[in-house]
Amino acid sequence: MKRYWPYLALILLAILPLVGISSYTMHVLILVIMWSIIGMAWNVLGGFCGQVSFGHAAFFGVGAYTAGILYHHLGISAWWGMPACVVVLIAVSLIVGYICLRLRGAYFALATLALGEVCRVAAENMVWFTQGNLGILIKERTWVGKTWYYYVILLIAVGSYIFIKRVIASKWGYYFVAIREDQDAAESLGIDTTFYKTIALCISGVLTGIAGAFYMNYMGYIDPGIVFSLSDISILTVMVVMVGGVATFGGPTMGALIMVFLAEIVRSTPKIGAAHQTIFGILLILIIIFLPNGVVGDFRKIVKFFKPKRTRA
């Protein structure tokens, strides 16, 4: 039975727009799926390879700007950004990898944190290229309704899910986990750790970038403060995976579901809307203390907690 769960869920998701749900629900669903792609991408690098990144906004933003700049400067459809950003992001990942992957653990995390900020500052200051804080606006949207956007992002999500599952099941996946568990041991066994970390970074970067390019097409407007945002993109990415479950396949999706809905609920509540980051922060702290492997990873713990405890006879 468990084998069929993914297919069932997929069919359910595929027929969902046909039922006729509201445009707002559709929007939230699209965001959930987009975030689960970003979460899955982060999970390859952070969860499986053990390299925690606080700078995924850099990849997201570069993807979005690739699409936006193609539209703005060359006048072609922003959808071309998706194939284009694969090339751009591999290049970016190689450069980032060359610099940052010399670092370990917390230093890598911080280097990526700085990277995200640098991208934001660069995008703000290179006005001739990126329009600076003015942002890039797509004047004509491809589709008026949200249904097609939904199918596009769903297709990308399914594609990335299968791709990631294949990669993790392959030789590479074992190398990634070996690097996470003990880098020195992995190296002594003949794994070229820097090379495989760079591969993980490329996969992660490209998938995040594709999500970014989709964001550009879907939202129709980007500016550096939105797509390179530290708290709204980079840290939310980490939270999606932490809440859902590090190094699990279903975790990012679960995390995206929880986080996006939570964000929508909190932001629309008038009194506490401004404090949404406080709530996220407290949630993050609680998750780390009580469910360090996320909702999916620590599912047994949750079940055990809610099961009525047997009283001693």
Place this chain on the structure above:
Amino acid sequence: MAAQVELFLQTLIAGFLLGGLYALIGLGMALIMGVMRIINLAHGDLMMVAMYLAYWLFTLLGVDPYISVFVVVPLLFLFGCALQKFLITPVMKVESILPHNQVILTVGMAMVLSNLATVFFTGNYRSTPVNYASNAWYLTDYWKNAPIELSLSMPWSLSFLCAFIITVALWFFLTKTDTGKSIRATAQDIDAATLMGVNTNRMRMLTFGIGSALVACAGCLFIPIYYLYPALGKQFTNIGFVITVLGGMGSTEGAIIGGMILGIFESMTATYVGMGWAPLGRFAIFVAALVFVPGGVASLIRRKRFGK
């Protein structure tokens, strides 16, 4: 030509003074890094909290920011100890896949602190208008026929002097007192320190407290010359981190030198390239340090390989 030299020297002085304050931020971070092997991503936000305390002391009670050091620093010390005791220590015991949970925890703390500041104090920019803010010493006042004109701002110099005194005091504490020696022992080898009878848990708590106190000092010294807003923490966390990398991973002497280099470099970027590029300059120097002088990284790897 004289104008060029004047500009250069003035930039150098400004950078030097800024570097002294940066060193204080870097010191706290390096100390925490050395003892606990984690980067405290809430470092800048602790500074923000200290700055708000100093700000309110000034606005409501009229306490001079330099005097408020004596109130704010003990408070932040206790706050840091409490954070370590009730949040970070419990997480150290939790089993998880990712080894960097404590770092992510500090991100959570940073989010809460900066957001609460926005909620309570709004996002407005604030500053403490001290009446000596624009006082300065001029070179021509002392040397009538000087070919160039240089000035030394009074609050900046005062802040630099305080930072210097605190740094010396910290050095004295770390090298001459028993507690300081225990902290250094914990940083060098935690197991050996435990075997020698050092209460390492207590040392961790103290270190986090001292780190917070140092950054609180920096906050109090910064507020007469800088402005204050809730999201300021991130910027200073970045600065602290770049200094730690520049200075060589958790070394206190390195943090001082790193702070100086960064201060001068940033001041140069601001003068010759443009204000908006300063964060990029920071990253450039960080990358340069990693690519050309990977001494810090090498020592980290060596410590990881042979330390345990």
